[in-house]
Amino acid sequence: MTKIKRGFRIRLYPNDAQKEQIAVSFGCSRWLWNNMLAMQKERHDNEPSAPYLSAFSMNYLLKQLKREYPWLKDADSTALTGTNENLHEAYVRFFKGQSRFPKFKSKRHEQSYISKCVNNNIVVIDAHHIRIPKLGSVYFKAGKLPHGRICSITIRQKASEKYEASVLCEYEEVDLPKTGKTIGIDVGLKDFAILSDGTKISMPRFDKESEERLRHWQRLASRRLLSAKEAMKKNEDLRLTDFKNYQKARRMCAKIYEHVANQRKDYLDKLSTWLVKTYDVIVIEDLKAKGMMNNHHLSRAIANASWNMFADMLAYKCLSYGKKLIRVNPGYTSQTCNVCGCVNNRMGYNAYGWLKVREWDCPECGSHHDRDINAAININETGLAVGLA
Ligand SMILES: [Zn+2]
Structure with missing residues (x-):
């Protein structure tokens, strides 16, 4: 029997404290990604013959970064090593010519981080609760319950501000x-x-079913964006995030x-x-x-x-x-x-x-x-x- 890996998508409903903790992990992962990427670039610019640093070396540097920036410890530690591994993967794909050079991550894009399962710290407790490192038990809904041995969980926040996770599991194939x-x-x-x-x-035609509702909100979004831009011209302190009505339409x-x-x-x-x-x-x-x-x-x-x-x-x-x-x-x-x-x-x-x-x-x-x-x-x-x- 061969073992296969598969990701199960679930919708997460974190409480307020959990949302805050997720935001911390998003922030730390993004910060680490950007810093490691900047470091690699600088290293290369200073000394083009210097070897590229692998995930292993980046994880070694991470230990020192944690001493320098203790708040990094607020994030799940596997999320940080996972970020290094993801950056490593991005570099490998770039070296192979499979993708473009890794980019810096911005706050505006979809946020995500990955937690690895070590010593059973990620467990599906029942049909609606999953234990996640640093978060504890989180309520979830899933079409198919994750089963098999859990390898990792990737948590993301979509543009609609909903929380989603993909649980990577390994199990034996059944004929x-x-x-x-x-x-x-x-x-x-x-x-x-x-x-x-x-x-x-x-x-x-699922798109047709939602067409009218979509048009309605698109119209509102563009109208509200226009008036927000007008207001921003008059008052330079205003940011687009201040316009809750527009943000709602966009969401x-x-x-x-x-x-x-x-x-x-x-x-x-x-x-x-x-x-x-x-x-x-x-x-x-x-x-x-x-x-x-x-x-x-x-x-x-x-x-x-x-x-x-x-x-x-x-x-x-x-x-x-x-x-x-x-x-x-x-x-x-x-x-x-x-x-x-x-x-x-x-x-x-x-x-x-x-x-x-x-x-x-x-x-x-x-x-x-x-x-x-x-x-x-x-x-x-x-x-x-x-x-x-
Ligand atoms: Zn014929």
Whole structure:
């Protein structure tokens, strides 16, 4: 049995004292990140050949910083070593060319810190209480209760000022009963997913459901921002944070965005679980190879994000439950006739590389095809060929 790691997202409801303590840990982690980053930069500027300091060395420096700045001890100590490790990771990704140079953290952005589990100091007490270092028992709500061995907890405060945590757990994979069935899935814009058995699954328009409420608060936010700016011109002592009405409108917008994102995530979670339970082998297109990652249209950007999330969910669920996920090259899956195998080059594309036709007839064998179902069948068959090889 292999062990897998998975994060469980929970919503935290800290009391006032706990909120204060969380703010202290946010502040100390941010301060440490910025100072370590400044130190590394300065070191490099003074002596370009000086070796970069790893997490281990930064943790050594941390001990001395704690002597110099005793208030650092008010934060959970693993949050500080965790910050060093995160900075180290950021540097490693930068050295590998996977991401940009680490940035300084500002108070304005989403705040977070990570606590590591040592000597069982993070415990899920019951369905609604979790013990967290320095905070004690915190009330929480979760769709799925974290289970397995807890490795760490990341606590963050969203733009809506809600508190959230991700509990990273390690547990042994459980194999779901085998069903002997396989399925190919094509993703699209009109329907979210098209299965090779002909089922079309569309994602509910969660954004439309909240559209009116969002517009209402957006209008208020922009109106209140304008009058706040007017007032700030007259009185230079005023800060944007002083305008509680504007802050409330801004928070409400963030809340609605988060709500819609949560609805989408929840939907994809259920859909992927159902697929993994129902099928032994799931074949999808390699979306990165499909070249749909960059475009400026909001609806497509959202669709892209959802597909990526969906593919990730399928990947870890297949791994967790002993099922198989195969990614195939998306080339020609739409234009190939699944009956005779000929490639129909006469199908039209629009500017985005999306096929315009929804239905077509095979020029060789005359079969009538629904574009998406035909593609899903091809994906399934290609996947099986790859999987058997
Ligand atoms: Zn044909």
